[in-house]
Amino acid sequence: MNILTTGMGWIDHTPGGLNRYFADYVKAMTQQGHSIRAYITAGGEKTSAPEYVEEVLREQGRKGTLDRVRAFRQAVGSRDSRWTPQVYNPHFALYASLIGRGQLPRGIPIVTHFHGPWARESMVEDRGASSGQQIRYRMKKTVEKLAYNRSDKFVVLSGYFQTVLEQEYGVASDRIHRIPGAVDTDRFRPADNREQIRRELGFADGDRVLFCIRRLVRRMGIDRLIRAMAKVKSDVPGAKLVIAGDGTMRSELERLTAELGLGDSVRFVGRVSNEDLVRWYQAADFSIVPTVTLEGFGLVTVESLACGTPVLGTPNGGTKEILEPFHPELLFRDDSPEALAYTISAVLRGNVVVPDRASCREHVMQRYTWQQVARTVTGVLEQAIGERHKRVVR
Template sequence: MANQTKQLSALLISEGLKVTVVRTNADYRWSWVSNLKGLRALARLLPYVLELWRLAGNVDCMHVMANSGWSWQLYAAPAIWIGWIRKVPVVVNYRGGDAERYFKASMRWVAPSLNRASEIVVPSMFLVNVFDLFGFKAKIIPNIINLERFKFRSRNISDDRNLRLVVTRNLEKIYGIDTAIHAVAILKSTLPDVKIVIAGSGPLRDELVALTEALELSHSVEFAGKLEPEDVAKLYYEADIMLNPSTVDNMPNSVLEALACGLPVVTTNVGGIPFIVKDNESALIVKPNNPQMLADAILKLVNNSDLYHKLAVNGFAVAKQYGWVAVKEQWLGLYKELINAE
């Protein structure tokens, strides 16, 4: 969501719009506050709300990036209410892959804020369907892929079996990184030189490193940490297959960016992913938490170069739909519509 925010704001500025980004994680005014739980949240929340109130009197539209959980209550809801009070149109751009579970538990707290939004925008039909379950109409405007950075590159699957896999998700439970590691352990008997690079940071790093060591995969698994977008693109160019083993998902940019690079993808079938790619056409789709199925899908690509090239070409065709040229008129049109309606 942070990357999409940064990218969208830069692109809108390039179209001549004046954009101000209000960070929810701005630096603390006093560094010592960062060590005090509870107080540090308040130390960020108050300046955030005051900045929103000040800006709301000087803008034509507010674009609120929203997610589930405490992020909604602490940051999205205040922004919506401030816009509503100050009579500024508010676009709620919701991106939580875990939305249905969150709404079931918290809709009584979420609904009052949603009712004050001028428009609810989501990046996939998956989330349109989720909002519909709870009586809210949402509009689709897809994620944006930087096709200048993530460019198509033709490649062949490694004939020498030095297979290079890549995962670019945070090291959190919902992204199923452990499933990918177990799949590599399965592949070792057939492809002894297989290697996987895991690019991401998160709270499960120590646990995943321990799993790697327990499975005797220290020489096969590389934890690259969080990378800049330019380095992620380079990683995709060096890889043979991208894995997305997530258990909860919406419309992962990581998958779209890999497709844009012509990198075949093996992904789980959760959330909005089946709305993006089709099995055996633009990606291979497997069930979550199933290392054997994931390993089998990887071997299927290794042993079928025609399928490999088919996924690369069709995947790139999918990714092109998310370039700025295809998406910008949707955002600009919505802003104009809301502003003119005031």
């Protein structure tokens, strides 16, 4: 089928879970045999995106929010008239907000991927309730509702986000399809030479390596993980925590690390390339996902497991849904520094039985592959097309 889809950014330009999902998703749907026309923005800069993914900004340079939204609208409106979409599949409410049904061929359905409550995420990060913040929150919520009110169906990656979509946006449950995320299992796989990779990354033989890749923002819980490391360090002197990613909290987190005397135990490596990300997963003894709230799926969790590396995560949102049926002992009791420290120390000391690397990989191969996701999403799109066609014919 012909699928018109809009995302946000591109993964090699703007790292993040939504952009990683979108890049792998459009690739998987193309491999499924669909014809894709996808639109993203990287600020007009060149990316590694394939030919069926188009940058909506024609010139480089920083553009305001309204400029980007208008650029998506213009790109959709000026698409090749010889190619007619059968379904519109947006992935980010803001960039879909000005694309109304009047711009689309009559009778095509809109199937929206819901990747999270954009307005509430902003409120969590702002940590305030000033009048200006409240105004911005209400504006974002209005934009979201505008986009979602047009949608025929929704795809969510977790039961947690299905609940959010129902309770915060009033979407009926029969319009929502839960289809977990997936991982490129050819890219994210166990290393053939894990010990060599560990040496190349600067680890000694006795080091117990913990890896955490997150945006360095409030809801990710990195500050709690660093506080937990103060206790872990005293329990397991060889414990080393590597924090990858960047964000508004980086300076604050680096100061906290210094204040707690963890300079030799916690390393910040900033943004890492797609290739290096795989190496970090492969080298680690455990990945840590300390998210406090709004963890819609936990793509980093399945990436790590696909590389054979067990994941310790907070019992919040999508992380719990991935880990609990696999090995519940991998879940922290809660998201407090004390709970994180207790489980990390217990695991590193060998007091808790954890799955081996082959079992981690197998869990992903059975449940979180793009081939499975592409087939299931295709079924949802076909259903939406059929139902919309019946309504139009009447």
